[in-house]
Amino acid sequence: MGGDFAPKATIAGAVLALREYPHLTKLFLVGDKDRIEAELKANEYSDPRIEILHTTQIVEMNDSGLDAVRRKKDSSISRATDLVKNGDAEAVVSAGHTGAAVTAAAIKMRTLPGVERPAIAAVMPTETNYFVLIDAGANTESTPLQLVQNAIMGATYSEHVLGYKNPSVGLMSIGTEDEKGNDLTKDTFDGLKKSGVNFRGNIEGHDLFENPVEVVVCDGFTGNIVLKTCEAIAHAIFRWLKHELYKSPFTKLGGLLAKPAFKTIYKKTNAEEYGGMPLLGVNGICIIAHGGSSPVAIKNAIRAAAEQIKHEVNPQIVARIKSYNEKAAASQPAPAQA
């Protein structure tokens, strides 16, 4: 039921996924039964792999994440996450209230052993590669330890799902010199050097696409702003360009001829191609889809969930976080004797 165009877009996306992915053995559709059935009918689709789970409550955008989970136990996000918690499903996909999805996953699935806080990993394109931006919005306040754990989780995802060997990690800051940044990044810098990840130091906005690392670490407030600003400026440029191209017959013709190039770049910068962002660090799989998800975006989010099941990222995260936590504990000075 979550998302700007739900349940229409979510159900249409589910239908696309079921049509394209025969290896999906079961898909729960969680929400208002009548509305789900109406949308399935509108899509002229029925499938024995679908099971509808009826829910009655709606999470509003101004509910807090905690309220949404505690007070609205019969919301679609609560019930869908229960399915994973109880072992009936392996993954949950939501295009709804991000805070509610994060809180539901953290409370019901619990965090992986050793992980302080789950974090959202957004996969973003450079000209030839992809990088993971983590945290893209799960936690608005973070500690240095949580940022180091974000780096470890992001690097694990980059390696095991995206296939990068020993991915490089950059700390999102406002200058590349070691001394630059705010209190949080300065306090995180040394931890990252000792974390075992391939840490390249501070990076700034200019490096994101021109001198890219494979993992960009930040708190969720900063990451969410980077993510949405990138989307916003990309949309703005294409919109401005379109208006400009219509200003003369020559540029209009030019625009028509150049259309395949525009399409390629537009596709690259279009969030819906990336199919949702995994919430890393929870004991299960949770995919956060864009609030404005189209049916194609929902289909891709379901595919992302299936991929994460296949790659078994969570055991790798647990092992690497355990190793880091043990090393960090060993390097702490012994408590002073009274």
Add this chain to the structure above:
Amino acid sequence: MGGDFAPKATIAGAVLALREYPHLTKLFLVGDKDRIEAELKANEYSDPRIEILHTTQIVEMNDSGLDAVRRKKDSSISRATDLVKNGDAEAVVSAGHTGAAVTAAAIKMRTLPGVERPAIAAVMPTETNYFVLIDAGANTESTPLQLVQNAIMGATYSEHVLGYKNPSVGLMSIGTEDEKGNDLTKDTFDGLKKSGVNFRGNIEGHDLFENPVEVVVCDGFTGNIVLKTCEAIAHAIFRWLKHELYKSPFTKLGGLLAKPAFKTIYKKTNAEEYGGMPLLGVNGICIIAHGGSSPVAIKNAIRAAAEQIKHEVNPQIVARIKSYNEKAAASQPAPAQA
């Protein structure tokens, strides 16, 4: 001497400004005398309005702002700021170390009465308008009061320099609902409502260009990341598009025909057109130019300094900050009697 291409680009920019702006009555060039004279010679330029002030020390990028000012009293930024402090110049322009320029201005010129911290105001384009992003990087940590003062200073600049009547103000956050944000934005929200500015509430990345306000308020860490990320993605898109256009003769021809449209948009998204960012809240005029400034960017930064002199923004800021501070003090509960 500051900037990635200094003193070559800075002197060439100064020459452009002197050629174009007859109303400039005097331009101090502050730095290594021999190198400045060599650059002037390379530009085949001499002008009685130029006065060279020789300095011997260099601020390095890994100096802290405070170190740069305290320990390097004979750096070009220190000496240039002294000129304003002593009334010999009305404005200082620097493309060098931002922290050094901010600290030099704050210490030597001092902040305006009632202003806690100066803030950098970046003017950014939307399709049809401009907005002020404040703080774009002066302070990496801010208090709610400082953010409210940023709003007042940004709105004053928008009104008196950019010409917007009662400019709308948005608080940079990660969701538009009042409850969304980090601790800092949540603690700032009520202050902005009571600040007398035309506060529109929280805005997020998507709103920057599609649903724009005239003033975007944030701390300097967030603002600097927004600014550099916007520049980075704009450059990336144009670079990707160029590569794509070269892939077939048709798209290549299309690209040629569409060139005027590309040029318009490229110019719009190109930082150097905007000529440097004013540091608001100091008792004098300080323009922070882009580190990568070309001669044209330096010329525009000098023009921005001249415009700010003309518009007399500082007395307006003092009056509005005073009025806010008095109201804020009056609304404090009286101290309890012992």
